[in-house]
Amino acid sequence: LLAALLLGGLKTRWPALRAFGIGGPRMSAHGFDAWWPHDRLAVRGYVEVLRHYREIAGIRNALGERLLRERPDAFIGVDAPDFNLGLEAKLKAQGIKAIHFVSPSVWAWRGKRVQKMRGAVDHVLCVFPFEPAIYASNGIAATYVGHPLADAIPLEVPRAASRIALALSEDDTAVALLPGSRRSEIEYIAPRLLGAAAEMQRLRPHLRFVLPVVPGLRSLIEPMIARHAAGVNLQLLDGRSHEALAACDVTLVASGTATLEAALFKRPMVIAYNMNALSWQ
Known part of the structure; x- marks a missing residue:
């Protein structure tokens, strides 16, 4: 959902934009080329991840290699920091701009992840207004963009x-x-x-x-x-x-x-x- 809303905004600004990677039907509606369906990664919890670890790791490795061949102008990892941060670091090291949308809750738990993000991303797009200051204090560029659902849901409920x-x-x-x-x-x-x-x-x-x-x-x-x-x-x-x-x-x-x-x-x-x-x- 978040990725589709972000993609919709990007396509409005840059209608000729090409987007590809991992996504679902909402993203495909915006012309997204889904190399893998998003539901292949739709697991949560330690037991569930371990059960599917080989498949998930294989997709991440294959995605990274394909992106290095395609050389996009930028990679945007949406949420899922345990999946995206390692991939972002790999791409950034090879000169591809790495952007992370939806900051991990480093202000609430596992705060040391902010150190990992310094080496992994070029920019963080934050949904909470207090987050950019946390990243700035750690030398990471970040911008508050708000939550896309705020634009998708009308103030006057129908x-x-x-x-x-x-x-x-x-x-x-x-x-x-x-x-x-x-x-x-x-x-x-x-x-x-x-x-x-x-x-x-x-x-x-x-x-x-x-x-x-x-x-x-x-x-x-x-x-x-x-x-x-x-x-x-x-x-x-x-x-x-x-x-x-x-x-x-x-x-x-x-x-x-x-x-x-x-x-x-x-x-x-x-x-x-x-x-x-x-x-x-």
């Missing part, structure tokens, strides 16, 4: 139009379920949110639920609904997460970017997360 689009009446109480966008997240979080929805429906039979699904993952969600939320008045949406947030009265949401989206839509939320027990420790 609640009425969104409720009409989702066939919700003014009298309906709607709950949006957002269990995450990665397959590994959905596998752990969706059953919890669906179980909560079933209990809420039992206590308040009039409730309506909407669940936006990332394109391509409907087949993962549908059996979970049958198992954990059979009989729940639930509408499954293909994408349309912003409509769901605009229309709902409250959201049960996985911790992550979606919580910021819910805040920008001015929706009250209950934030949840779940993962492999070993990763949790």
Whole structure:
């Protein structure tokens, strides 16, 4: 999502821009040439990363070698510092400008990463206004650019139009379920949110639920609904997460970017997360 919003802004400024690397459908909509689909890297937690380490390391190595052959004007690594910083350092050492978008939370934990970033990147694009000063004090160029979601979500939430689009009446109480966008997240979080929805429906039979699904993952969600939320008045949406947030009265949401989206839509939320027990420790 963040990469697609950034790419959209870049294409607006430089319409002839060519962009390639690792990305998903939203980026492809802007003409992005996806050498690898982004969901190949969509893992989180120590156990999950270890399980896929060989594949992820192989993609990173192959990406680095291909970029060195292509010699782009710049490489922009979006978030994912454990994947991107080593790659950025390799490219920077070979004269390719390395830019990192979305600063790691060096101000909150693992602060020593800022030292690694000094050798890895030419510039950091920050989403929080206090971050550039931290980098400046460590000799790293950084610019506050704000969060692209602030431009993507209107100040005046289109609640009425969104409720009409989702066939919700003014009298309906709607709950949006957002269990995450990665397959590994959905596998752990969706059953919890669906179980909560079933209990809420039992206590308040009039409730309506909407669940936006990332394109391509409907087949993962549908059996979970049958198992954990059979009989729940639930509408499954293909994408349309912003409509769901605009229309709902409250959201049960996985911790992550979606919580910021819910805040920008001015929706009250209950934030949840779940993962492999070993990763949790």
